Amino acid sequence: MTSAKLKHLLHGFIRRAELYVLALGAERRCAMRLDRIGDRLVTMGSRINFLRSRIAGGLAGEAIDADRSLRAALKGLKEDIRGIRCQLVSTPKPQLSARLERAFARLAGIAEQTYCSADKLQWEIDEHDDRFAG
Numbered sequence: 670m671t672s673a674k675l676k677h678l679l680h681g682f683i684r685r686a687e688l689y690v691l692a693l694g695a696e697r698r699c700a701m702r703l704d705r706i707g708d709r710l711v712t713m714g715s716r717i718n719f720l721r722s723r724i725a726g727g728l729a730g731e732a733i734d735a736d737r738s739l740r741a742a743l744k745g746l747k748e749d750i751r752g753i754r755c756q757l758v759s760t761p762k763p764q765l766s767a768r769l770e771r772a773f774a775r776l777a778g779i780a781e782q783t784y785c786s787a788d789k790l791q792w793e794i795d796e797h798d799d800r801f802a803g
Contacts, residue, residue, distance in 0.1 A: 699769060700771075703772035704772055717790050721790050732797075740791055740794055743788075746787050747784055750784045753780050757777050
């Protein structure tokens with residue numbers, strides 16, 4: 670009888686260990702996905718800031734976005750970022766690990782920065798191109 674109980678306890682322990690390892694793997698994959706999204710947003714933010722610096726550096730002689738396609742793309746990017754931010758806020762986060770909390774916080778911060786950069790660029794293009802309208 671004792672060996673059967675021991676086998677049962679050992680089997681339960683092994684099963685809990687397996688579930689724990691699987692949960693850690695899923696958590697790691699989730700954090701890595703959040704980090705990859707954050708990295709892509711950082712790259713987009715860098716490109717946006719590069720465009721902003723080019724505009725500030727002297728494209729004074731002509732309209733930047735006469736067909737308004739760049740502004741439309743920025744508007745779409747801002748809508749996508751707004752969707753990401755809404756998902757981050759609405760995602761249930763019961764007892765997250767420190768790794769996932771950092772990934773969520775990092776992505777939220779990057780999304781905010783990228784949204785602000787896109788918004789500034791959109792406004793700067795509007796301001797610049799309004800001088801050439803008409």
